[in-house]
Amino acid sequence: MEIQLKLYGSSKILSEKETLDIQLPNNSDIKKLRDILTKIISEKYSRSDLENLPKTAAFFSEKDEVIDDSYKLSNKEYISIIPPIGGG
Amino acid sequence: MTLHTALVKIEEEKISSEKAKKFIASEKNGAESIFVGKVRNENNGKKVIAVTYDAHDQAVIKSFQLICTNALNKFDKNAKIFLEHAKGYASVGEVSILIGVxxxxxxxxFKICRYILEExxxxxxxxxKEHYADGKEEWLPGHSLRPKKEVK
Incomplete structure (x- = not known):
């Protein structure tokens, strides 16, 4: 299955586009998505500032709510990656 | 109206303390507090020329309203609150956040102003994302919103 990940903050380094399409095994959850992101980052990007992103990021559902690691993803689902925040 | 919250596209519109003063004005006020956060020209020894603010718009507005409502309930239900934050490219000296109470x-x-800023x-x-005089740029580290029970 495939999901669309809307990129914010430092995660924008992962793509020129606003979203990143990610292939996942069926019935994957957020924990699996973190594992896949870790793999993508280690294979494609040699940037130390991105290494911790899969561990420190939160994820928002389409309802803009934080979803936890056990949340089951659906095919074509659109979710947001929320790297550590720091406005003001 | 008691609350005004907004994300301001800083390349199109400036954040104005005059607007905040007008919004919070009331004969009931014995105090008016204005906090203005600005883009400064240095961070960790690096010369900063500008900052780009990125935001999850809908979630930011939701959080602003929740924070301000909590502030009213916690400190003064009759207070008037104005909160605007910049989005986009802001040069040194530009206003990044303005809180008026x-x-x-x-x-x-004072307490409401401080509470809102920290929250x-x-x-x-x-x-x-800071932009430096030497042409480099860097996203700044921050506070993780990942559920605490998951972070070891």
Whole structure:
């Protein structure tokens, strides 16, 4: 299955586009998505500032709510990656 | 109206303390407190020329409203609150955040201002990318919103 990940903050380094399409095994959850992101980052990007992103990021559902690691993803689902925040 | 919250596209519109003063004005106020956060020209020894603010718009507005409502409930239900934050490319000296509070007493006005600033930093999905004089740029580290029970 495939999901669309809307990129914010430092995660924008992962793509020129606003979203990143990610292939996942069926019935994957957020924990699996973190594992896949870790793999993508280690294979494609040699940037130390991105290494911790899969561990420190939160994820928002389409309802803009934080979803936890056990949340089951659906095919074509659109979710947001929320790297550590720091406005003001 | 008691609350005004907004994300301002800084390349199109400026954040104005005059607008905040007008919004919070009331004959009931014994105190008006205005906090203005600005883009400064240095961070960790690096010469900063600008900051780009990225934001998850809908979630930011939700968080602003929640934070301000909590502030009213916690400190002064009759206070008036104005909160605007920049989004986009802001040069040194530009306003990044403006908090205005009108309240019956100074203590509440100061406390609400401080409370809102700290909560925005810890709850609102906003990110800063600094642009440096040497042409480099960097997203700044921040506060993780990942559920605490998951972080070992």
């Amino acid at each position: 009108g309240s019956g007493h100074r203590d509440e006005a 925005v930093k810890h709850q609102s999905p906003i990110w800063k």
